[in-house]
Amino acid sequence: MPNEIEAQVAELEKKIKLLQKNQPKDQISIIAFSGDLDKMLAAMIIATGARAMDTEVKMFFTFWATAMLRDPKKTGKGKDLMSKMFGFMLPKGSSKLKLSKMNMCGMGTSMLKVLMKKKRVSSLEELLAIAGELGVEINVCEMSMDLMGFKREEMLDYPNLKYVGVGSYLADADESRIQLFI
Amino acid sequence: MTTEELKNIKADFVVDARGTACPGPLLAAKKAIGEIESGEIMEILSADEGTKHDIPRWCDKVGHEYLGFADLDSYTRLFLKKA
Numbered sequence: 335m336p337n338e339i340e341a342q343v344a345e346l347e348k349k350i351k352l353l354q355k356n357q358p359k360d361q362i363s364i365i366a367f368s369g370d371l372d373k374m375l376a377a378m379i380i381a382t383g384a385r386a387m388d389t390e391v392k393m394f395f396t397f398w399a400t401a402m403l404r405d406p407k408k409t410g411k412g413k414d415l416m417s418k419m420f421g422f423m424l425p426k427g428s429s430k431l432k433l434s435k436m437n438m439c440g441m442g443t444s445m446l447k448v449l450m451k452k453k454r455v456s457s458l459e460e461l462l463a464i465a466g467e468l469g470v471e472i473n474v475c476e477m478s479m480d481l482m483g484f485k486r487e488e489m490l491d492y493p494n495l496k497y498v499g500v501g502s503y504l505a506d507a508d509e510s511r512i513q514l515f516i
Numbered sequence: 517m518t519t520e521e522l523k524n525i526k527a528d529f530v531v532d533a534r535g536t537a538c539p540g541p542l543l544a545a546k547k548a549i550g551e552i553e554s555g556e557i558m559e560i561l562s563a564d565e566g567t568k569h570d571i572p573r574w575c576d577k578v579g580h581e582y583l584g585f586a587d588l589d590s591y592t593r594l595f596l597k598k599a
Contacts, residue, residue, distance in 0.1 A: 383539035386546035388578050455537045464543065 361390035363510035365503065369398030369425070370434035371443060371458065377516040378461035384512075385468035392506040394498075396475035400482060402428045402458070403474060403490050410485030417483020424482060427490075428458040466493045473498045473506075517595075522586045525595055527559035528552055534563045534591050541567040542574060549580070554598050557583070563591040571596065 362384045366377050381391045395403055406427040413421060425431050436442035450457065456464070465472070474489070476497045489495060496502075507513055517525075531548040533541035541562040552558055560571060568585055571594045575582035583595035 379539055383542055386539060386542040387574055388546075453537055454535055454540070456540065468543075 358511040359390060359509050360388065361392065361506075361510040362512040362514070363503070363507040364391065364393045364513075365515045366393055366395045366399035366402070367397050368434065368516060369401055369431060371431035371446070372433050372435070373516050374399065374402055374428070374431060375458055375461070377514070378458060378465060379456075380514065381470045382461055382464050382468055385465075385470055389512075390510075391465075391470040392503075392510065393470060393472045394475065394503040394506070395472060396478045396503075398424075400474055400478045400484060401425045402431060403472070403492065403495070404484065404488055405490045406430070408488040410483075410488040413483050413485070420483050428462060431458065462490070462492070469493075472496075473502060475499070475503075517584050519584075519586050522584050522593070522595055525557060525559070525583070527595065528556035530559045530561065532561045533567075534561050537564050538566050538570075540564070542570050545571060545574065549598060552598050557595060557597050560594040560596075561591055562594065565592075567594065568592055 362380070364377055364381060366374060368374070377393070381393060384391045401424040404425075404427045406429070410421070431443075432440065433443045433446060447457070449455075471494065472492055473496045476499055478484075479486070479497060486497065529548060529552045531541075531544050533544040536544065541560060541564055545558070545560050548558060548560075560567070562568075571585075572582040574580075575596050579599040581597040581599065583597060585592050585594045
């Protein structure tokens with residue numbers, strides 16, 4: 335009988351260890367997709383807020399949102415015609431994003447920016463800088479970079495900016511407690 | 517703690533986050549908590565209404581003792597004791 339109990343305890347310990355290993359971490363995984371000013375503001379506020387709450391943050395920038403990470407002062411070399419056209423049409427950096435609603439040829443976006451200043455809401459540029467200081471991890475979708483024709487040398491100097499694929503996002507999301515697609 | 521008691525608290529460190537909106541005060545509190553020792557009292561000044569809800573949740577999560585808030589005309593004083 336004691337042997338049986340010992341075996342059962344060992345079995346339970348093994349199961350607990352496995353459960354602990356599969357437990358999601360105190361981590362949030364955010365997909366930044368839209369590239370709209372309002373939505374990216376929300377994403378960055380949540381990301382920085384999460385760091386204040388001691389939560390690890392993994393952001394995955396893909397599709398339209400990758401344009402937000404372009405540095406307006408830099409240019410990419412060796413682009414073909416299509417890439418050049420895309421590069422010209424897409425916003426060059428976070429300050430060029432537009433509202434998803436009420437843009438009204440840019441008037442709405444300008445009005446929002448005035449309001450944000452008045453109400454002391456941090457700009458997207460400020461939030462990006464804060465995120466870098468707080469250790470918000472930003473990963474960029476390599477495929478989106480390629481598709482939009484963005485070159486690495488034209489991207490922001492963000493600490494530890496990494497270029498990854500969907501597998502990395504999934505691995506991060508798999509171990510995160512919170513998942514957002516913005 | 518009662519509002520009267522809170523008003524008479526002498527904080528070891530005061531963070532003035534009145535110039536920022538969400539998530540400014542929370543970020544300021546998080547930054548400042550590293551400046552004080554365990555058991556010391558921190559006071560956060562915020563003009564952002566949401567902070568009154570956010571700071572207690574933050575304290576609850578990271579383990580500091582939330583003492584309460586006192587409303588003034590144009591801003592709020594929030595108090596906590598570092599764990």
